[in-house]
Amino acid sequence: MKVEELEKTLSRGEIGPLYYFHGDEPYLMERAAKRLVDRVVSADFRDFNLDVFYGNEVKGEEIATAAQTLPMFAERRLVLVKRAGDLNAAALDLLLPTVTDPPSSTCLVFLGEKVDQRKKFFQEVKKHGELVDCKRPYENQLGAFIREEARELGKRVEPAAVELLLYLVGNNLGELATQLAKVATFAGERETVTVADVKEIVSDTKVESVFDLANALGERNLVKAFRSLATILRDGEAPLMLLAMIARHFRQLWRVRELVAKQVGQQEIARQTGINPYFLKGIVDQARNFSVAELRDVFEALYMADLALKGGEGGGKPALVMERLVMGICGPRG
Template identity: 25%
Template sequence: MDYIPLLNDIENQNIAPLYLLYGTEAYFITNIIEKITANTLAEEERDFNHSVYDMREVPVETALEEGETLPFFGAGRVVVLKNCYFLTGSKEKEKVDHNLSYLEEYIDNPPQETVMIFTAPYEKLDERKKIVKKLKKQGVFLQASSFDEKNMDEWIDRFCQTRDVSITSGAKEKMMQLAGKDMLMLSSEMDKLNLYAGEQRQITEEMVEELVPRNLEDNVFELVDHVVHGRAEHAFRIYYDLMKQNEEPIKILTLLARQFRMILHVSQLKKTGYSRQKMASRLKVHPYAVKVAEEQSRTYTEPKLKEVLQRLAEADERIKTGKMDKYLQLELSIAGLAA
């Protein structure tokens, strides 16, 4: 099940006795656990009826016995099993013996008053394992992977709707660019913007520009976008801001080359029929970065992109061999690319 439909089910009190949450996007796993707990247990019940077990340290049967115990002073119980590495193909040395036969029996007949949540913060499970097949069939499962553009757009809309605040299209686009690579950061920054919106109840692009922090890669990402579209003045404004922050020109030049290399790769992969999600997985970048690179690739032919990369490599060589001052060379490179 996808994250947002699962969230809707939980908030509508459609809560199952078994959940399997796996993948590398920790925010989704943590958030789903919090939502299940909030919709299953009252605040005063959590000390007695909420348990967390780390499968690297505790045998699975200990958690299952807890799940089979009637709730104490309440109608429900939540048991979380962290780091269920036995669901993967990992060959790591096991420090704990797990009774997986007992686990299979539990999955076949789970107590309805207990919500048992299995978490596996790994990219893949071993789909060949009987226990994985059984857990997926009997329970509700979520693969917690990075959002694509559509899902991120829906998440931001849902966030705003639940807090009675609107967001402009420009602000949403900028949020995806600056914080979309990290859902924990996106959630935190949206909370901050929601508070800042105050009585006007609208998040604008200006607010995002003012409040959301940028790292070096974000600034270079935007610098490249200005260069691609020939906006030299805007590109140099970012460059001078980076110089005030004492950023190293060679590092900026390297990031410029990396961004143009990604534009080239996206252009090539698109021709072979790759989707944005597949390109993101192949290039190990966020889907939003692929979307922007795809749009930027329309400005260049492949030979032109290869020429740009060659020019940047030559600029790097001139700096490292002392033939050109690093600051002057970076300025000349930006000017030449934006021309």
């Protein structure tokens, strides 16, 4: 089951006795777990009916005992096990009877990163409960994520504001949700979050410099790029995260460059790439700054920078690696 499917079942009031959340997106796991807690356990009785354990600290019998305990003043209790991937083999074996016949008066929830369906424990969870996949969304799904988060906050977001938020913050779901909540608070009584709202709030964070750097590189403006890079490094932005944002920007430029070469109209370019028309003209202008051969060189430089930052040549000096990358992209043609 995907986490999106789970949320549909929760909206229908269908709550099972057993869940194991796994995947590479902790924000989705935590959000789903919170929604389960909110639906299963009344806030007034959480002291009696909510147990939270951590897999690196708890013994299997403690979880089993809590799961078998009857709720107080309520129909169900919830037992939440975070860092379930740290449960050892003995604990999983001890929990087998509980997951094989989960008590109907308890909702037992595990949060882990990986599942091994060769193991009896996970086979029984799949048979008697739900394995919920919390996979990080693809780039083209992030807009839907923002719109859904906005609905939870009672807001809608202008398409251009969605795109700007993605440019400024990147693909970190937790950070996207945090920044969106700030923007929604700033919007106050207004139902719609605008580009101006995003600029007003998110522009005060260090991510604006990442946005500026990506544009400066696309414009091949060396002075502007170095200025933005200096700000980013001073504020402590992780170099690998920064590299990922630059790579995303140049993937867009490559795709737009191909479509421009085929004389595709801007409306169709926007449709095929998912770039909001609000930003499209600037992206098209930047794409024209690079030949196909130069874009290949950029991706080669991005790859070499990635290797260096992960411990290759120059790996201990991220500032030097990033400065070389900027010079390579903005430097003279040929």
